[in-house]
Amino acid sequence: MLRFTLHALIVLILTLLTQIGGIAYLLALAVSRIWRIRFPTKLALFLLCYAGATFAASLAAPMFGRVPLSCLSGAADHLVVRSPIYCALNRNYVTPEVRDLAMALAAHMDQEFPGTVTVALDANFPFMNGFPLLPHLSHADGRKLDFAYYYKDAEGHFLNGVTRSPIGYFAFEEPAPGDELPCAGRNDWLTTRWDFDALQPLFPAYGLEEQRMSAMIAWLTTEGVTRFHLEKIFIEPHLKNALGITDTHVRFQGCRAARHDDHIHIQVE
Template structure:
């Protein structure tokens, strides 16, 4: 009974983390039984092989379901990059073709306006099935959402191309200053993903948002992005929206139950 529970737990966790991992785990388990594999290293190696094969196969199958991958295999000439291979390894790098085109067009625009600038993508969506949750996000369930890293500069004001404050691009927040708008002040929701991770903040480098590039990216998204690609909304924390001088109605606050958006930019198309 304990073994069954452990296997069921592994299937659940792998499914939530990668969407395809639970099925792959069951396939690897059956294959290990068929081949008479008993030692854990051999079973684990078989699972990794099956998972790698399934991940590659997913890239070819996903377009039939209306989604395409953002590649982690980029060259020095690419201006749109995925922040970490972990996003591709976990199959969290899928978007609709229209959203991919929008992201690539934004990156091309930023490179044209600020030569050499790299635009960094973070979490996107899983490869199959609308409505499947991409935890811990409350959306990212239909291929139409993508998170982008902010553009950063160092303490001396020099632009840091392709850099993020945290290794995965999340959880290194731009803290509001005195007098800034605080829409969630005084709330203590028990069911929320608005985590502050206060203990982590001193561990991140003291980069700051590069205002010129970040404002230019939002300006393009709210004009060309809307007109050409049907951009529907952008999530930014109010204190950053105000600091960047953004007034466009497509730029919104995501609500107090969703994750903070002063560590990344959320874009969504219709």
């Protein structure tokens, strides 16, 4: 019974983390029982099954209305996924419309600021509307994508393709005294609005590159809306105010969702 519970827990965790990892684990488990192989070989077999399932998912996803953003970028690519871990965990899938929006945004930013790289973060899993991409509350239908901020160093020099956090998340732009704080005084017990205070001193003290940030939002709220049917952009109110954004497509995501002063969330209709 204990062994069954352990296997079930592993399947659950792998499924929540990768969507298809649980299936790969069950397949590897079945083969290992037939061959009666030892643990190192079992692990290698699982990794082989997982790699095969990931490749198969990239081929099958378009039949379900989703396409992968590539983690294999070259020097000429202006849209990159922040880390191969996103592709390894199958978190890089979007609808063709979102992919086209992301590529058009990156091309625009490169045109306005030659050489600029736009960094994509979490997207969606390859299959099934409604399947949660934890810890996100809404990345469940291929229509959502997160972008990293553009940063500059202490001397004001643009840091191309660089993020404060290794994965692009959790390095927050803290509000200044007097800034709008819509969640002040709330103590929700069921929330993903985590502050990660202990992590903040570990991140480099880069600042937002305001010109590129403003140009990004301006394009999203004009071309993104008219050409790609962009519906919403989530960003924290204090950053919206600091950047002088007034467009109604830019909204606050609510106090139960994750903070959005470390990344921008977009979604299309």
